[in-house]
Amino acid sequence: MAAEDGSHLWLRLPAGAQAQVSAPRSSPTLDIAVSELQQAWKGAPVQLIVKKDKQLQPEGFRIQRKDGRIVLASPTETGLLYAAYHLLRLQETGRCTTGSPFSAPDFQLTENPAYSLRILNHWDNLNRTVERGYAGQSLWNWEELPDTLSGRYEAYARANASIGINGKVLNNVNASPKILSAGYLQKVKALADIFRPYGLRVYLSVNFASPMILDSLSTADPLDKEVIRWWKNKVKEIYRIIPDFGGFLVKANSEGQPGPCDFGRTHAEGANMLADALKPYKGIVMWRAFVYSPSDADRAKQAYLEFKPLDGQFRSNVIVQVKNGPIDFQPREPYSPLFGAMQHTPLMAEFQVTQEYLGHSNHIAYLAPMWKEFFELVPPASLKAIAGVANIGTDTNWCGHTFAQANWYAFGRLAWQPSLSSEDIAGEWLAQTFQPLGNETGSRLKKMMLDSREAVVNYMMPLGLHHIFAWGHHYGPEPWCIIPGARPDWLPSYYHRADKQGIGFDRSSKGSNAVAQYPEALAKQYGNIDTCPEEYLLWFHHVPWTYRMKNGRNLWDELCYRYDSGVRQVREFQKVWDAAEKYIDAERFREVQSHLRIQARDAVWWKDACLLYFQKFSGMPIPYDIERPVHSLKDLQEVHLPISNFECPTEELLNRNR
Numbered sequence: 001m002a003a004e005d006g007s008h009l010w011l012r013l014p015a016g017a018q019a020q021v022s023a024p025r026s027s028p029t030l031d032i033a034v035s036e037l038q039q040a041w042k043g044a045p046v047q048l049i050v051k052k053d054k055q056l057q058p059e060g061f062r063i064q065r066k067d068g069r070i071v072l073a074s075p076t077e078t079g080l081l082y083a084a085y086h087l088l089r090l091q092e093t094g095r096c097t098t099g100s101p102f103s104a105p106d107f108q109l110t111e112n113p114a115y116s117l118r119i120l121n122h123w124d125n126l127n128r129t130v131e132r133g134y135a136g137q138s139l140w141n142w143e144e145l146p147d148t149l150s151g152r153y154e155a156y157a158r159a160n161a162s163i164g165i166n167g168k169v170l171n172n173v174n175a176s177p178k179i180l181s182a183g184y185l186q187k188v189k190a191l192a193d194i195f196r197p198y199g200l201r202v203y204l205s206v207n208f209a210s211p212m213i214l215d216s217l218s219t220a221d222p223l224d225k226e227v228i229r230w231w232k233n234k235v236k237e238i239y240r241i242i243p244d245f246g247g248f249l250v251k252a253n254s255e256g257q258p259g260p261c262d263f264g265r266t267h268a269e270g271a272n273m274l275a276d277a278l279k280p281y282k283g284i285v286m287w288r289a290f291v292y293s294p295s296d297a298d299r300a301k302q303a304y305l306e307f308k309p310l311d312g313q314f315r316s317n318v319i320v321q322v323k324n325g326p327i328d329f330q331p332r333e334p335y336s337p338l339f340g341a342m343q344h345t346p347l348m349a350e351f352q353v354t355q356e357y358l359g360h361s362n363h364i365a366y367l368a369p370m371w372k373e374f375f376e377l378v379p380p381a382s383l384k385a386i387a388g389v390a391n392i393g394t395d396t397n398w399c400g401h402t403f404a405q406a407n408w409y410a411f412g413r414l415a416w417q418p419s420l421s422s423e424d425i426a427g428e429w430l431a432q433t434f435q436p437l438g439n440e441t442g443s444r445l446k447k448m449m450l451d452s453r454e455a456v457v458n459y460m461m462p463l464g465l466h467h468i469f470a471w472g473h474h475y476g477p478e479p480w481c482i483i484p485g486a487r488p489d490w491l492p493s494y495y496h497r498a499d500k501q502g503i504g505f506d507r508s509s510k511g512s513n514a515v516a517q518y519p520e521a522l523a524k525q526y527g528n529i530d531t532c533p534e535e536y537l538l539w540f541h542h543v544p545w546t547y548r549m550k551n552g553r554n555l556w557d558e559l560c561y562r563y564d565s566g567v568r569q570v571r572e573f574q575k576v577w578d579a580a581e582k583y584i585d586a587e588r589f590r591e592v593q594s595h596l597r598i599q600a601r602d603a604v605w606w607k608d609a610c611l612l613y614f615q616k617f618s619g620m621p622i623p624y625d626i627e628r629p630v631h632s633l634k635d636l637q638e639v640h641l642p643i644s645n646f647e648c649p650t651e652e653l654l655n656r657n658r
């Protein structure tokens with residue numbers, strides 16, 4: 001089997017198929033669609049038609065068999081490009097074979113995206129480091145742009161178009177004001193020009209203090225006339241250069257970023273000022289709700305406390321972007337209660353595709369099940385758009401780990417259609433990413449993917465534990481972490497609250513009462529220790545070590561078994577992967593195998609660290625049928641990973657806040 005380096009992602013399409021393809025005209029977008037099909041489509045002649053259709057949204061499409069031809073129809077060229085990729089996906093996942101529904105003479109399928117905005121957020125800095133990026137440097141070579149254009153820019157656009165992603169925020173939400181300088185806007189334009197034929201719009205993260213930093217204004221107060229004029233002019237300048245520019249993403253008054261509150265104004269006043277500047281050009285503002293201002297309140301309550309009172313005050317071209325959970329992209333969180341609470345404000349969900357809290361690019365953690373869990377409680381139709389923090393960098397395989405590609409893929413597919421199942425998406429991805437796997441191996445690998453996120457939850461923080469990560473890099477365990485002078489809500493003990501009696505954060509009505517931010521029925525369910533789902537138990541309750549779980553075990557024993565089961569799951573993944581060797585090319589086989597070794601070691605590290613540390617409080621033995629710790633707590637407490645290896649520019653900021 002030929003070695004593969006993973007650079008082709010899920011687009012390992014055949015070449016030289018010489019399909020007959022006709023299009024109504026030549027255009028940058030249609031030319032791509034035609035050429036992709038000519039190269040790779042192995043079936044009947046294809047005809048592309050641009051036409052309005054009541055059942056089709058602008059980017060929707062229909063694929064139909066008609067008089068021996070395959071007709072792709074859409075109101076837009078981008079929709080036709082999506083149709084072309086969809087047709088190839090059907091072929092590559094074995095859904096076009098004789099006897100399949102596709103082969104019927106009256107075959108027809110219609111696809112419409114659930115959201116018109118399906119956006120990747122890059123946390124890329126202008127010096128090419130990537131905040132929480134684990135796949136090399138930033139793809140955007142700012143130094144060389146706009147003169148030198150890496151071939152990867154187009155490959156990136158193509159990969160996104162193939163899964164329906166239609167926008168990207170190029171730079172980190174911890175935004176350098178420099179991105180809005182005239183020189184950088186030319187670089188942004190060069191990228192926008194490459195992305196445009198693939199239906200991808202460019203957005204930028206902006207620093208709210210830009211007028212002060214770039215042009216020495218004395219204030220960035222959103223109600224100040226000079227400031228308003230500055231933004232209007234800047235927006236005009238941007239649209240002159242990039243006529244289809246998408247808009248701004250803003251992180252304001254959060255983790256040291258400037259914002260309207262610095263000038264005594266609200267988030268709504270800040271967002272609206274930018275929205276007014278963008279409105280004439282149909283641009284939008286995505287205003288993040290990831291805030292936790294210093295207050296006594298439980299951090300899980302803070303975004304709600306700050307944003308709920310502003311409901312209804314935002315302009316119509318503002319979308320408030322809310323992380324899926326109330327804290328911060330943990331391996332498992334209940335959904336953020338802001339969803340459902342902001343009835344008069346368009347909201348978008350922010351998922352994290354990059355695995356900041358799920359083993360970086362070392363661990364397999366297929367995230368579709370996590371996002372589906374979110375959609376079970378937050379109806380997709382209640383959202384205006386979807387964003388995902390990208391896991392992409394300069395690594396040859398784009399994402400650092402072959403299986404991390406599946407998260408990029410799954411994000412795109414779910415942003416297009418949240419009703420797709422995790423299982424189907426995993427199946428699609430496997431079929432396109434590897435050579436034919438055979439039924440048994442295919443289903444074992446699929447099961448491995450489907451179990452993988454739960455395995456991470458088990459060996460990192462089961463039963464609703466959260467944020468017990470090591471300081472700064474968020475890779476390993478550090479439930480004991482104490483940093484003199486640090487904000488309490490950045491320290492693990494704030495979240496696990498382990499003591500002689502028990503463990504967990506009491507968010508019931510007797511504690512912080514965070515449960516009251518949820519709809520009544522859920523508040524009741526979560527707020528009662530006996531009805532709270534066990535996966536959220538320690539999120540909402542401080543639970544005695546001897547508390548009896550549903551399976552009859554006491555809490556301490558159950559915690560031990562959960563950690564242990566996480567370790568055993570990863571060992572199982574190793575077996576499944578090794579057994580698949582004959583189906584996988586050598587290069588990717590070895591890459592995943594070695595990553596699984598790291599994952600297995602890390603799982604034991606997590607288990608030993610957490611159990612030995614929490615045992616100091618419970619004073620109870622680790623059940624004797626569980627593999628004994630192989631580390632000592634003392635040794636584990638001395639592990640300090642160099643944060644610089646993890647490309648975390650916020651470290652400087654974090655240090656300042658210590």
Ligand code: GCW
Nearest residue numbers: 131132173174251290328650
């Ligand atoms: O999770 C935290 C991360 C920061 C990030 C921040 C945010 C971009 O640790 O690195 O900063 O969230 O989402 O703004």
